[in-house]
Amino acid sequence: MTYVRPKFRHPGLPKNDLGYTVDYYEGSLSTLCAGCGHDSISAAIAEACFELNIEPHKVAKLSGIGCSSKTPAYFLSNSHGFNSVHGRMPSVATGANLANRDLIYFGVSGDGDTASIGMGQFVHVVRRNLNMVYLVMNNGCYGLTKGQDSATADVGSKSKAGSVNLFEPIDLASLAIELGATFVAQSFSGDKTQLIPLIKAGMSHPGFAFINVISPCVTFNNNPGSTKSYDYVREHMDATSTFDFVPFMKEITASYEEGSVEDLKMHDGSVIRLHKLEKNWDPLNRISAMNAVQKSRVKGEILTGLLYIDPETSELHEMIKTSDRPLNALTEKELCPGSKALAKLNESLR
Numbered sequence: 001m002t003y004v005r006p007k008f009r010h011p012g013l014p015k016n017d018l019g020y021t022v023d024y025y026e027g028s029l030s031t032l033c034a035g036c037g038h039d040s041i042s043a044a045i046a047e048a049c050f051e052l053n054i055e056p057h058k059v060a061k062l063s064g065i066g067c068s069s070k071t072p073a074y075f076l077s078n079s080h081g082f083n084s085v086h087g088r089m090p091s092v093a094t095g096a097n098l099a100n101r102d103l104i105y106f107g108v109s110g111d112g113d114t115a116s117i118g119m120g121q122f123v124h125v126v127r128r129n130l131n132m133v134y135l136v137m138n139n140g141c142y143g144l145t146k147g148q149d150s151a152t153a154d155v156g157s158k159s160k161a162g163s164v165n166l167f168e169p170i171d172l173a174s175l176a177i178e179l180g181a182t183f184v185a186q187s188f189s190g191d192k193t194q195l196i197p198l199i200k201a202g203m204s205h206p207g208f209a210f211i212n213v214i215s216p217c218v219t220f221n222n223n224p225g226s227t228k229s230y231d232y233v234r235e236h237m238d239a240t241s242t243f244d245f246v247p248f249m250k251e252i253t254a255s256y257e258e259g260s261v262e263d264l265k266m267h268d269g270s271v272i273r274l275h276k277l278e279k280n281w282d283p284l285n286r287i288s289a290m291n292a293v294q295k296s297r298v299k300g301e302i303l304t305g306l307l308y309i310d311p312e313t314s315e316l317h318e319m320i321k322t323s324d325r326p327l328n329a330l331t332e333k334e335l336c337p338g339s340k341a342l343a344k345l346n347e348s349l350r
């Protein structure tokens with residue numbers, strides 16, 4: 001079947017500060033199943049970049065293999081992209097980021113791609129605090145290979161065929177906090193009011209920003225008994241907060257009762273304005289964030305929103321003191337400073 005997307009757009013579509021309409025941030029027509037949660041997340045990513053006034057050519061989209069990893073084709077068609085091997089997106093992202101720190105790195109993965117074959121790579125990219133957004137479209141199954149349980153499927157969750165999962169799930173948000181991720185959030189593909197500001201905040205965070213998004217697979221895991229179905233997630237979501245993301249330079253206009261909001265200032269001057277709902281939870285405190293996630297899990301709920309942030313973080317480039325400029329902008333003299341400089345370096349290592 002051939003899909004043709006009409007080129008016509010309403011001339012009155014709003015433009016962002018760069019003069020682009022939102023369709024400039026879209027991609028090819030999706031070939032995913034109608035109703036797949038992943039398509040809503042692609043739309044949220046496009047919307048977030050439109051609202052943040054990002055030049056698409058400043059973004060590099062990276063992914064592994066899976067229905068989720070196909071989605072970079074469906075947003076930001078004017079950006080750079082690399083669809084890597086199953087579970088190997090983190091090493092491609094690390095190499096690209098180290099060579100050129102001037103791009104915004106946006107990684108998309110699945111729960112299979114991250115929590116099974118890619119687990120070894122995932123844990124290391126988290127602890128290195130690579131400056132990127134790492135978004136998992138989490139449907140609790142391997143959608144692309146016909147719906148086998150993944151490592152994030154909850155114990156007791158029932159597949160479409162009726163079999164019950166016997167194994168404990170890997171909770172990616174808890175794991176990311178435990179490993180030292182400096183921005184951890186959780187959301188639902190069906191809640192774009194929450195998801196778009198989370199993506200915007202993650203893209204503005206100067207370090208590893210992990211976003212776990214429950215994204216139902218309508219074809220293989222949307223049945224009664226599944227804990228990743230649309231109905232189940234809607235009934236069991238519990239938000240830490242509602243919040244606005246206010247980019248640097250934008251005036252904060254809304255006024256709130258004193259004490260009802262908490263402003264978290266980011267490195268670039270942007271502000272995350274939290275309207276706290278969860279008591280006894282402090283997003284700046286890792287232990288408090290882990291407790292809040294675990295308490296929700298015990299109650300069978302999914303805690304969504306911003307879970308943890310360290311706004312004062314140092315990302316990988318700062319830690320290992322790399323060049324300020326991308327490698328392709330360095331001159332031959334800078335890259336190859338000559339035998340005297342080499343001899344001096346060798347001497348310093350003796």
Ligand SMILES: Cc1ncc(C[n+]2csc(CCOP(=O)(O)OP(=O)(O)O)c2C)c(N)n1
Pocket residue numbers: 065066067068069086109110111112113114117137139141142143144145150217
């Ligand atoms: C090395 C390797 N092993 C196995 C596969 C088969 N395979 C393709 S996608 C996939 C899992 C996809 O699941 P997930 O990452 O959760 O993405 P989804 O399709 O559910 O979005 C597997 C096992 C592969 N492509 N490459």
Ligand code: SF4
Pocket residue numbers: 031032033035036037038067068139143144216217218219220
């Ligand atoms: S198989 Fe599932 S994950 Fe894949 S496109 Fe269809 S609904 Fe989405």
